[in-house]
Amino acid sequence: QQQVKQSPQSLIVQKGGISIINCAYENTAFDYFPWYQQFPGKGPALLIAIRPDVSEKKEGRFTISFNKSAKQFSLHIMDSQPGDSATYFCAASRGQAGTALIFGKGTTLSVSS
Amino acid sequence: EPEVTQTPSHQVTQMGQEVILRCVPISNHLYFYWYRQILGQKVEFLVSFYNNEISEKSEIFDDQFSVERPDGSNFTLKIRSTKLEDSAMYFCASNYNPGTGELFFGEGSRLTVL
Numbered sequence: 001q002q003q004v005k006q007s008p009q010s011l012i013v014q015k016g017g018i019s020i021i022n023c024a025y026e027n028t029a030f031d032y033f034p035w036y037q038q039f040p041g042k043g044p045a046l047l048i049a050i051r052p053d054v055s056e057k058k059e060g061r062f063t064i065s066f067n068k069s070a071k072q073f074s075l076h077i078m079d080s081q082p083g084d085s086a087t088y089f090c091a092a093s094r095g096q097a098g099t100a101l102i103f104g105k106g107t108t109l110s111v112s113s
Numbered sequence: 114e115p116e117v118t119q120t121p122s123h124q125v126t127q128m129g130q131e132v133i134l135r136c137v138p139i140s141n142h143l144y145f146y147w148y149r150q151i152l153g154q155k156v157e158f159l160v161s162f163y164n165n166e167i168s169e170k171s172e173i174f175d176d177q178f179s180v181e182r183p184d185g186s187n188f189t190l191k192i193r194s195t196k197l198e199d200s201a202m203y204f205c206a207s208n209y210n211p212g213t214g215e216l217f218f219g220e221g222s223r224l225t226v227l
Binding site: 034036041042043044045046089099100101102103104105 | 117146148154155156157158161168169171204206215216217218219220221
């Protein structure tokens with residue numbers, strides 16, 4: 001119940017293309033769903049996050065789509081750039097400070113120029 | 114821009130030795146966390162800490178692990194008797210606003226147990 005399942009494990013996209021990463025969760029107590037971006041040798045950094053009261057959130061080229069009934073959410077990166085090449089982690093938590101953030105296994109994105 | 118700082122960046126130790134990893138969270142943050150990432154795997158929650166006590170801990174955080182905030186700035190993770198499987202990158206994180214849930218991570222301390 002604590003798992004967050006993420007796919008695909010790796011993704012290669014042409015520059016300018018759309019990158020799509022999917023995640024699924026089981027625990028209905030989760031109410032905060034962030035995506036973190038991690039570059040080699042660095043800690044994860046928050047990219048974008050959503051709460052289940054909305055079905056979509058967009059920030060620049062990054063969009064989260066959220067399907068509460070299916071318990072799934074996804075990250076779309078529009079107009080993918082080589083600088084987007086990184087590992088992306090979806091995560092979920094009960095949304096309160098001090099509670100555990102449960103991460104997916106990560107997706108390594110490579111954007112080819 | 115405020116950041117979470119961690120020391121050491123890399124520590125090599127012999128199995129059975131004690132290790133202390135140090136973190137300085139962002140100064141006005143109230144909640145502190147340790148996560149670990151075994152090479153090539155996902156980031157795993159270890160423990161959260163608030164108001165000088167543990168808020169939540171995972172199954173990984175057994176009796177060999179302890180956390181402490183010895184003064185107003187440092188937050189430490191101690192591993193009492195290291196095992197080979199403790200080799201990982203350990204990330205400290207902090208946050209302030211209970212509403213957003215956003216965690217700010219440090220760059221990590223790589224622990225290698227031989």
